[in-house]
Amino acid sequence: MPRIAADIQRQFQNLPVSAGRVVAQPSPNTLRGAETNFYADAVEQQFDITMFGQKVHVVATPVQYAWNYGDGTVFGPQPSMGGPLPQDRWGEKTRTSHAYGATGDFQVVLTTSFQGTYSVNSGPPLQIPGQGQFSAPPQTISVWRSLTRNYADDCHVNPQGQGCPGVGAGGVR
Template sequence: MLTPPTTFAAANSDERVSAGYQQSGIDVSANWIRDLQSGEIVPAPPNHVVDDPNQYKADLQCQVDDDALDKKCLPGQVQCPPRESGGSSGTPVIWKVAPKSISNPTWTDWKSGNNGPSCLYEQKPEDLLPRIAARITNDFRALPIKPADLTAQPSPHTLLGAETNIYADAIEQQFAVTILGQQVHIEATPVEYTYTYGDGKSLGPTPVAGGPLSQEEWGQKTRTSYVYQQTGDFPLSVTTTFRGTYSVNGGPNLPIPGTGQFASPSQKVSVWRSITRNYADNCIVNPRGEGCPGGP
């Protein structure tokens, strides 16, 4: 763990002080790479080759060179208190990015979610980030993500052989969670829908969510409408597929491998048969004729 010095020597004229970090601590200025399979930023192995044109690193917030900190910067450092009783304080860092193809590149600030310094925790963040990447998919799928709201038009009754408009309404959602003591921001975005009509037929996965129709338009065919071919009560449902991104302690926004599927509660749709008959009686002349409101 990076341990801040408890005392500083007298400042030089350039207002720098010794960084004073223990040699056993991590090297936050080490090079990092973006793992193409996990999407995570991890330490670069020796002689490693990857398609990502960029390289990454994390610098101490107030670092001015390898061995010195800016004295004037220190009072305004991001505070990284322990996240739990007995835990260790975090280290304020700034993520950096640079083209990998350039020798001795000029590093620029990575545009993280807060566009500023963030905190790294644990004794070895370079070991911690891959550990988070290894479990992020399962943690994502365990989130209380709200599935799509499902609507059928008309409902709860529809007609045999007629187009029933069915659509889903899902929203992007954000979560702040703690994983391995680190603050992780997760965004979940709906990307696909699988409609199950309850009669053995289904549609999807499809990126089409559909949408509402006015009552005057009911019965029109839409990209997500369905025609029931038998009468009865059927459980209509939709499963929404979400993709996610995550960032650790305000670091780079990374894709979460895989997806999560979240099912909406099913709703009953009753399919009725319509019957049309022709009658010869004139209801004005014979209000009690067959087929008339006052008739048998």
Template sequence: MFPATAVAGDNHETWGSLNQSTGNVDFGAIYRVDPVTGASKSVLGGPGTATTEDPNQYMADTHCRADGPDTVDPGCLALSCPPPATGGAEGTPVIWKQAPKAITNPGWTDWIPVSGPTCLYTEEPADVLAEIAARILTDFQHLPINPGTVEIQPFPHTLIGAPTNTYTTATTQTFNTTILGQNVHLTATPTSHTYTYGDGTTLGPTPDHGAPLPEKHWLQDKTRTSHTYTTTGNYPITVTTTFTGTYSVNNGPPLPINGTLNLTTPPKTIHAWKTERALVADTCEENPTSWGCPQNR
């Protein structure tokens, strides 16, 4: 058995799915462990809430036991951990465990499984996880994440004094890569957006990604991400999206990436016009050079 760090879930659903075998146990909070420092904090309640020290300790059990020292997890027995690359070494089936820090328990007989079985491809799982954690943000920021596009309604022309709807197409994206010989799965999730409307006005950061409107509602309905121009002009619009990430090693528990990535869409230029009214004698079909016809704009 090797001491290591892990995560006890990112939300209630993950926590519950990882602990179905434990019965109705109320853990009270969700804790996240920094694989580099070993520090763990409560993440219940989201950003900005008070944190508390994680009362638990974690390890990867290479014995793969599920219900006690004399019971072996059948899933662990059936798990195959072939070499991730030609000529490489086979992995070791493990189950991630947790136990209260208050218990001095070198034998880990009083423990709760938090994930597994899964594979580790190193004789020192704690060391390789720490090395991956130390570089994961850099790898995350070099992923080919698509920032999406900014969409505008109506486009390419709008009217001053009327709401112009904007939204982004940024989506959650997943990637599989190899880091230090380990299979790593990464997820990039758009969490906030900053809209730049080209006239000196911005909106955000906001979690609102916006949504398209039916054409009959263009220039009428104001949305949470729409903008109203007050003067005529040509305005480049962009959306900068902040992506947060998680990663898992060899199908292990998801771990948060300590950092974010900001990506900006290519700009789209909207032409803001004003409206004027006048009486005319002919239609544009009858007199293409009449006031208000396209040729005279």
């Protein structure tokens, strides 16, 4: 049993624990300067392994989340996995949201820290020292810019007016 306790932390880090996945709202495109809501989709996982001829049951529970937003900004580790927003609230600042200052494609990486317990041969659960850290596959987010232009022409009265469908910026089709 002491050999298992000494080895379990190393084994825990090598288990195929899924860090979860990165979810972005909106996605796959967002706007420069607007808050993009990111959250983790991570769950508790259980594993049955054999160590030194003993049956070991391991439970991995997500407890901390670190976000690398791909533009040099890192947030965490911290305990909030974030959560989804209804579409009419996209753009609001959340605990895990990020506003990009530049356009381009960015690789967002989530690293989830898991706390583990183990039991040997159906015995009582014991705490695994430390935490295991696992990274989710990168999620690409494309940051675009938006332009707003105001025009005084009424396209019904003057269909050739600047800003009317089919008319270029100079007012000519």
